[in-house]
Amino acid sequence: MTALLQCLSHTPLVGHVDPEQPILDEVDGVITAARKRIEAFDPELVLLFSPDHYNGFFYDIMPSFCVGTKAYAIGDFGTAAGDLPVPTELAEQAVQQVMDAGVDVALSHKMQVDHGFSQPLEFLLGGLDKVPVIPVFINSVAVPLPSFQRARLLGDALGRWAASLNKRVLIIGSGGLSHQPPVPELATANDHMKDRLLGSGRDLPEEERELRTSRVIEAARKFVDDQNTLHPLNPEWDQWFLEVVASGKLTELDSVSNQEVSDKAGKSTHEVKNWVAAAAAMAAFGDYAEETRYYRPIPEWIAGYGALTAAKA
Ligand SMILES: O=C(O)/C=C/c1cccc(O)c1O
Numbered sequence: 220m221t222a223l224l225q226c227l228s229h230t231p232l233v234g235h236v237d238p239e240q241p242i243l244d245e246v247d248g249v250i251t252a253a254r255k256r257i258e259a260f261d262p263e264l265v266l267l268f269s270p271d272h273y274n275g276f277f278y279d280i281m282p283s284f285c286v287g288t289k290a291y292a293i294g295d296f297g298t299a300a301g302d303l304p305v306p307t308e309l310a311e312q313a314v315q316q317v318m319d320a321g322v323d324v325a326l327s328h329k330m331q332v333d334h335g336f337s338q339p340l341e342f343l344l345g346g347l348d349k350v351p352v353i354p355v356f357i358n359s360v361a362v363p364l365p366s367f368q369r370a371r372l373l374g375d376a377l378g379r380w381a382a383s384l385n386k387r388v389l390i391i392g393s394g395g396l397s398h399q400p401p402v403p404e405l406a407t408a409n410d411h412m413k414d415r416l417l418g419s420g421r422d423l424p425e426e427e428r429e430l431r432t433s434r435v436i437e438a439a440r441k442f443v444d445d446q447n448t449l450h451p452l453n454p455e456w457d458q459w460f461l462e463v464v465a466s467g468k469l470t471e472l473d474s475v476s477n478q479e480v481s482d483k484a485g486k487s488t489h490e491v492k493n494w495v496a497a498a499a500a501m502a503a504f505g506d507y508a509e510e511t512r513y514y515r516p517i518p519e520w521i522a523g524y525g526a527l528t529a530a531k532a
């Protein structure tokens with residue numbers, strides 16, 4: 220029974236709008252090091268916390284949290300597509316345990332996931348199908364959002380279950396840090412987009428998928444030229460958050476309101492709750508200690524881009 224924590228930002232703009240080569244090399248070095256560390260750890264199970272971006276979860280029924288007992292990735296922005304190797308019975312067991320612990324979590328026997336899940340699996344493990352994975356969705360864009368406290372309690376409950384398995388568990392938190400890409404909002408969407416957000420976006424026609432992709436790419440290009448075209452990245456907030464997670468003082472985040480996060484760091488920054496849940500799951504195995512940390516604001520990727528690795532203290 221042991222665990223390794225790897226938190227990592229994701230961004231579908233990789234390969235579409237890239238920073239200069241030295242920065243690409245720097246990030247590549249961070250990911251290569253994380254991958255080697257994971258290889259040495261040799262995980263038997265992955266617990267992957269990630270948000271969705273209106274590709275698998277919609278307002279027809281929007282849970283705060285959902286565990287997939289079967290899942291497939293759609294391959295948006297050219298990320299890997301296909302089935303995830305979910306150990307169904309274990310995932311069902313996890314749901315039961317989390318419910319018993321007092322955290323109401325939804326379950327999906329057919330979870331549709333996007334780059335939030337597929338990118339870390341590709342970058343950190345070399346593909347979707349390398350290690351059995353339990354995908355855990357945390358709603359990070361569709362208001363009303365769960366709080367930091369609930370994300371922490373979800374992670375804690377899943378971590379306590381995972382710690383009882385007698386397995387080497389890799390815990391991944393995918394997303395963040397500060398950013399606000401052009402994700403549509405129900406309150407301001409036109410009728411067509413409202414319909415998409417209510418569920419018809421689950422199977423987007425090809426040409427609309429391409430339009431959606433190019434709209435985000437165009438927004439990234441504009442953001443590089445003028446960082447007031449979207450909510451600016453907030454390196455100061457990001458560094459503060461990294462320090463909180465690294466120190467293990469996760470309860471300090473309980474009093475941070477969702478409004479404050481949106482105002483200070485951008486509306487998609489709520490993705491960091493996937494880091495919080497992952498770190499709380501890690502803490503359920505015992506005290507952890509930071510091994511490596513990386514941070515750089517990367518406007519090309521519309522991301523305060525960060526990584527953090529931690530192991531048992
Ligand atoms: O439009 C989307 O699907 C999301 C794009 C995006 C852009 C930058 C950082 C992220 O975390 C994203 O999910």
Ligand SMILES: [Fe+2]
Nearest residue numbers: 229335394490
């Ligand atoms: Fe995202």
